[in-house]
Amino acid sequence: MVTVCVILTCCKGLHSLYGSTLVFDTLRLGYPDAEVHVFDNASMPDVRHEIRRRAVECGAVFH
Numbered sequence: 001m002v003t004v005c006v007i008l009t010c011c012k013g014l015h016s017l018y019g020s021t022l023v024f025d026t027l028r029l030g031y032p033d034a035e036v037h038v039f040d041n042a043s044m045p046d047v048r049h050e051i052r053r054r055a056v057e058c059g060a061v062f063h
Contacts, residue, residue, distance in 0.1 A: 002034075003033065003035070004034065005034040006037050007036065007038045007060070008038075008041055009043060009051050011044060011048075012043070013044060014046065014047060017047050017051075020047070020051060021054045024054040024058050024060075027058050028058055035061075036058070036059065036060035036061070037060065037063060038060045038061070038062050038063065040062070
């Protein structure tokens with residue numbers, strides 16, 4: 001059985017980018033083999049690329 005992990009992100013500015021990407025620092029500790037999908041919920045374009053980078057870096061699919 002495959003574990004599926006779904007993450008919803010929403011970042012409205014640089015001041016909250018740290019909190020929006022914090023999950024990626026430890027995601028693979030808790031879910032090392034999970035299929036991970038990250039859905040962005042209208043984050044600002046200035047920060048969306050960083051969220052995408054961090055998601056892909058840990059093996060997630062970014063939507």
